Amino acid sequence: MTGTIQPHPFHPRDLVGGHPVIDLLNTVTARNAEPVDWLDAYPRLLEWAGLTGHFTPADLTALRQLAETEPARAERALTRVRELREALHDLITALAHGAPAPAEAVARVEDHWKHAAAHARLTAHGATPGLHVTVEASGLDLPRHALALQALDLLRTLPNDRTRVCPGHRCGWLFLDTSRAGRRRWCSMATCGNSAKGRTHYARKRAGEGQGEP
Template identity: 75%
Template structure:
């Protein structure tokens, strides 16, 4: 990713993707302008993970302790999750735009991370469905990457292209799944990009209607 890295305090309004993996991709903002990476360190990644509600507090505490004990290893683990994130962005964007062929390097990166996760997973039953599960004990600081890689595989298999979107808002470019009844959602969020676009349209109309001096 060509851009800058800046600290960011994650809030619920940053989780608009409709899927955990898409919310990871959206930890970079302004992809359509000058991208800004909000994951400025492994602790920030853990803050994001806690906010999503998809990871147990016990696992996140264990990861925090591992990161505190070896900051260098935590930094390397963060670099690896960034690589996965950028490959997923490229691949999901290609699928949304129905580009062909799929980007080979991005596909290879996701495959690499998925294989790494599966190698450390154990097969469990979730209801009546067998699923691979990873834990901190086997994955260490890569636990979040492995969990996200497994979930990414499931998302890519079942991605509904007619419901997957790229937000057209200025300095945005976030991805999201449109779960609205009519399937007409355009913006990642009406509270941010939607209202900003309405404000610009209103301003332009008023300006055009103003008498010329």
């Protein structure tokens, strides 16, 4: 990603993707204009992770403590999260547009998944076995490992015809369209949808004023 890095306090309204991996891609905004990366530091990543509901408070507390004692390693771990994010963005965006999966992106996602799997343990919660990561095994890479494992699960079942890219002004976020009719256009009506309506209304008003001039 070529763009700027800018601090952004995350809020629940920022999670509109329908899956934590999709929401990770949306930690960059304005991809269709001048991209801005909201993950300005490792603690910001943990702030975002806490909002997703897919990381335990105990793990996040342990990661914050690790990041405070090893800031250089935390920064490198964040860089690797960004690398995973961009590889997944290239791959999922291509699939959403009905294009072939980019070989380079596939290879990069595979590398991240293999690294995650090497640090994971197979456990069974109820009747469903799965790979799970721990702070003890993954350290500061736990968010990346967890997201890489979730990414493979998502890619196996990704509904390409329901994976959308928001056309909003300075947006480009991705989301899974789970609406009954499958006609959702905007990442959020409260932001991009209403903004587009406002611009359309203004353009029509201006056009009407122009036609009324002598």
